[in-house]
Amino acid sequence: MSIGKKLTETKKLPRHSLTREDYLEIFKQLFLARYFDIRLIKEKKRGRLRGTLYSSHNQEAVLVGTLYALNPEDWISPIHRDMPAFFLKDLKSGWNNPERKGISIEQIICQVFGKVDAPGRARDNWSHIGSREKKIIHSTSMLAGTIPVAAGVALSEKMRGSDTVVVTYNGEGSTARGDFHEAINYAAVKKLPMITVIENNMWAYGTHVSEVCNTPDVADRAKGFDIPGIVADGQDVFDVYDKMSQLVEYARQGNGPSILECKTYRAYGHGDHDDNRADKYRPSEDVNSGRSRDPLAVCREYLVNENILGKDDANLYMADNKSASQASDEDFPEEVINYLKQGVDFAINSGLPEAEEGGMWVFKE
Amino acid sequence: MSVEQAVKTNYLNALKQAIDEEMAADSEMICIGEDIANLGGAFGVTEGLVDKYGKWRVQDMPIAEECIVGTAVGAALTGRRVMAEMQFIDFISCGFDQIVNNLATFHYRTAGEVPMPVVLRGPAGGYGGGALYHSQMNEGWFCHSPGLKVVCPSTSYDAKGLLKAALRDPNPVIFYEIKELYRRKDLEEELPTTDYIVPLGKATVRRSGEHITLVSYGQNMYHCYQVADMLAKDGYSAEVIDIRTLVPLDEQTIMDSIKKTSRVVVVNEAPRTCGFAGEVLARVCENAFEYLDAPPARCTRLDTPVPWVKPLESFVLPSVEKIYNTCIRTLKY
Structure with missing residues (x-):
């Protein structure tokens, strides 16, 4: 669905320019994002993970689909439910390629374990990391707060004549904040290359979207800025990829910002501390329908129908619709399991920062 | 010409x-x-x-x-x-x-x-x-x-x-x-024609004196100079320090002055509670307590917003008179 300013019609869907390797890589990246989440749940039970776990289970297609549409030099800003985005960024340049513009799996596991080799040396928790070199904007807990920062990055890049695009990830809840409206308004006026991805998982902590948004789609907010607002099926990685690719192209050509709303559903509680309460404040029919289309299954079905995945391969790795306790290592490609193991092994051996570091770097000398 | x-x-x-x-x-x-x-x-x-x-x-x-x-x-x-x-x-x-x-x-x-x-x-x-x-x-x-x-x-x-x-x-x-x-x-003043900076974190002594130290910044500096003139007529010489940078604070210049004068009044137009004057006084107590001959004092805005019309505004903000009175109290302690 397209809201606000209309995009030029394209005859060929962006996915049709992908190679067979791309399709299979995308499928594998979905497994990687899912396994990351499952592995962290297990690591928390082992006492290794520090702090709250904000699961991205059931929302992986949003991350993989949008990130696969970017160039290495593009900027992103993930928030709490986007932890896999840090290592999915530019993953197609090689999972273990140190030059790629994404954070290594070793560093990400160090981050969730609170170890010194994390980006930022474990000074702030969970997703509050980034990297100037890897083109990832650091976020705070104040959601939508990365959008004005993204506008500043986009402004700077545009002034330098680069065709870099800046992408922020946000929940539907944060679209009520002033920062969201202030920054998109500004970016629209200056035609800044900025894409605001809204992961509409229907629940902002304990509040349903219908209680805080007066329009059927969050993307309707695009109308007021006269920019494109596109709604994608957040369970379908290729629909996300197609729509994101169009908006990336639109931004790269200097047309300005846009909003991509991906309809999805939060599998568990807001954080793992909220899992039990979420079962009470969310009606079971709401949960069942929200989780009825696992992005792994949707992708698998498409690949089979398109003859990209053969019948035998299609029945391998059946992680679809399985929770952390139900899934086993046989449900995931070996490469995925080894990649996570590589990160966990590294992080176990990484130390804690020296206590005195708590008082350092308030100012640059 | x-x-x-x-x-x-x-x-x-x-x-x-x-x-x-x-x-x-x-x-x-x-x-x-x-x-x-x-x-x-x-x-x-x-x-x-x-x-x-x-x-x-x-x-x-x-x-x-x-x-x-x-x-x-x-x-x-x-x-x-x-x-x-x-x-x-x-x-x-x-x-x-x-x-x-x-x-x-x-x-x-x-x-x-x-x-x-x-x-x-x-x-x-x-x-x-x-x-x-x-x-x-x-x-x-x-x-x-x-x-x-x-x-x-x-x-x-x-x-x-x-x-x-x-x-x-x-x-x-x-x-x-x-x-x-x-x-x-x-x-208005003649500025250097060549490039210059005033380093951050350095206070400056605007007037030298022996009996009391006045510490302030911004607009209140000009009230302090008037007060120093009034005190001079009473026979007291006041040292007046312009903090210039609040963070990081140049404690040394303030402490050096207090070691000489033994009395201090801090002036600022922000509200009193948790205001910067209070922070200066706390540091004076921590670092120069034994040099003091009177309780360190402050003259600040009342704990109110800044109201509009003149009598109301004057009532809440520090004035030459209020600063002078605070100084006299401190000097006669």
Whole structure:
């Protein structure tokens, strides 16, 4: 669905320019994002993970689909439910390629374990990391707060004549904040290359979207800025990829910002501390329908129908619709399991920062 | 006439020169703020800059302080220096989250990876009948937020030198300009024709004295000078210190003075409770307690907003009379 300013019609869907390797890589990246989440749940039970776990289970297609549409030099800003985005960024340049513009799996596991080799040396928790070199904007807990920062990055890049695009990830809840409206308004006026991805998982902590948004789609907010607002099926990685690719192209050509709303559903509680309460404040029919289309299954079905995945391969790795306790290592490609193991092994051996570091770097000398 | 008349610069033009010179020296630096380009700023601090540097480097922003500060953070993340104007320093509260949670903590959170060379500057202070939302000195909020430097010049020379130092600093600086001083005739002075800065974190002794130390900054400096004159008639000589930079604070200059005078009064126009005067007094107690012959005292605004009409405003703000009385109490203790 397209809201606000209309995009030029394209005859060929962006996915049709992908190679067979791309399709299979995308499928594998979905497994990687899912396994990351499952592995962290297990690591928390082992006492290794520090702090709250904000699961991205059931929302992986949003991350993989949008990130696969970017160039290495593009900027992103993930928030709490986007932890896999840090290592999915530019993953197609090689999972273990140190030059790629994404954070290594070793560093990400160090981050969730609170170890010194994390980006930022474990000074702030969970997703509050980034990297100037890897083109990832650091976020705070104040959601939508990365959008004005993204506008500043986009402004700077545009002034330098680069065709870099800046992408922020946000929940539907944060679209009520002033920062969201202030920054998109500004970016629209200056035609800044900025894409605001809204992961509409229907629940902002304990509040349903219908209680805080007066329009059927969050993307309707695009109308007021006269920019494109596109709604994608957040369970379908290729629909996300197609729509994101169009908006990336639109931004790269200097047309300005846009909003991509991906309809999805939060599998568990807001954080793992909220899992039990979420079962009470969310009606079971709401949960069942929200989780009825696992992005792994949707992708698998498409690949089979398109003859990209053969019948035998299609029945391998059946992680679809399985929770952390139900899934086993046989449900995931070996490469995925080894990649996570590589990160966990590294992080176990990484130390804690020296206590005195708590008082350092308030100012640059 | 063969003798050239010396060019005298007021406080406002000193600020303008600082921005202009830094913009000329660094083609990556940008200026953003409400009405700063087309209009040249509500008070004219940025007048003419857009003609010189173009409308991208000198940009009119929407009335959206979170966006202005966030944009500054983003531009700094890509390596640019940024001057962002708050049309009145009172309006800075609308950008509070981006300042204290994002800008101030960036270098800390990234373990030194990303500095934030951003100056947020704007007109501040009372005594002009500006009422509640055009009279504030809210520096205390930012002194209480680790990661921000806080500066407040009282002379034209310092206005230029401190702003240049702030713009060159790799840390975020909240820069309090005193709007009542912008065009004061008696503050016009001949400025060096060569490049200079006034380093951040250095207080200065404006007047030397033996019996009491007056510590202040910004507009209240001029009240302190009048009080020093009155005290001189009573036979007391007052030392007057201009803090200039609140964070980081030059404690040494203050303590050295108190060791000499043994009495201190701190003056500022912010509210009393948790105000910066209280912080100075706490440090005096910690570091110079044994040198004191009287309780360290302060003269501040009452714990009220700044009201509009003259009698109300005068009632709540520090005045020459109130400062004088505080000094006499301290001297006669």
